[in-house]
Amino acid sequence: MNSSAARSHPVAGLRAPVRECGGPAKSRWPARMDLAQSLSGLALGLFMWGHMFFVSSILLGKDAMWVVAKAFEGYFIFGRSFPLLVSFVVGGVAALLVLHAFLAMRKFPASWRQYATFGEHRRMLAHGDTTLWWVQVVTGFALFFLAFPHLFQMLMHPAAIGPYESADRMFSGRWWPLYLVLLFCVELHGGVGLYRLAVKWGWLQGSDPAAGRRRLKTLKWALTVFFLVLGLATFAAYLKIGYEHRDRVGEVYTPAWVKPAETAR
Numbered sequence: 001m002n003s004s005a006a007r008s009h010p011v012a013g014l015r016a017p018v019r020e021c022g023g024p025a026k027s028r029w030p031a032r033m034d035l036a037q038s039l040s041g042l043a044l045g046l047f048m049w050g051h052m053f054f055v056s057s058i059l060l061g062k063d064a065m066w067v068v069a070k071a072f073e074g075y076f077i078f079g080r081s082f083p084l085l086v087s088f089v090v091g092g093v094a095a096l097l098v099l100h101a102f103l104a105m106r107k108f109p110a111s112w113r114q115y116a117t118f119g120e121h122r123r124m125l126a127h128g129d130t131t132l133w134w135v136q137v138v139t140g141f142a143l144f145f146l147a148f149p150h151l152f153q154m155l156m157h158p159a160a161i162g163p164y165e166s167a168d169r170m171f172s173g174r175w176w177p178l179y180l181v182l183l184f185c186v187e188l189h190g191g192v193g194l195y196r197l198a199v200k201w202g203w204l205q206g207s208d209p210a211a212g213r214r215r216l217k218t219l220k221w222a223l224t225v226f227f228l229v230l231g232l233a234t235f236a237a238y239l240k241i242g243y244e245h246r247d248r249v250g251e252v253y254t255p256a257w258v259k260p261a262e263t264a265r
């Protein structure tokens, strides 16, 4: 087959198939998309760690969670609340999540045969990291559906974040099933994702890669267990407050030391 025939494609205008030698240069786009997927995953993973600490401030008391919610509304900078600031952050996180999901979809098995082949390999290899990749795919798929109702609620009702408001949503609003499944999906997905990033880019591995990977895996599981325990304690705290507050749903929480007029939105 001569080179001009190799370079042309029977259908006019379509890019000629990549040939190993003498063919057109390989596209850099797959590598760029991989890098963008890693960076967006890293940003989302670190965001989720911060998010869990902010949401779990309820464990320090209602006033502590009120202060955190108000801080994100600019209350302690501008002297009054601007819930729209929270919507901007939510919009940014949602855009990052859409980009990450779009880039990650490339890695999903695309046919029954690919799923079957992957399943066979996973069972045959019984290799921890291969199974973790499968956990990534399953939890990633679930997050397509579970993350966006939560983000839309936060985007459209940023002012409805507070000790009573969040607890009422969890208990009386019956959002708790979504949060419970979302909590496990996001902590497993984020934990495995950050571990795979460290392995992929050779972070924190030291001079002995095998020992480094064992250390990373231990750290990964320790962090996942820590955030799941923190998340479940937070979840239980919101449910308890929501149950105790079930007859006064809609009441806005104001700390005793704050004059109601000061918190006007």
Ligand code: HEM
Pocket: 051, 055, 086, 089, 090, 091, 093, 097, 143, 147, 150, 151, 154, 160, 161, 162, 165, 166, 167, 169, 170, 175, 179, 182, 183, 184, 186, 230, 231, 232, 234, 235, 236, 238
């Ligand atoms: C800037 C964007 C976000 C904001 C402002 C936000 C805010 C909140 C707030 C205020 C709560 C307490 C419950 C409530 O008020 O309904 C909460 C809980 C939760 N959020 Fe988010 N969230 C954001 C993004 C996300 C994302 C992207 C995920 C996962 C993909 C997520 C997962 C969760 C989970 C699992 C809980 C329950 C926590 C628990 O009970 O332990 N959030 N979030």
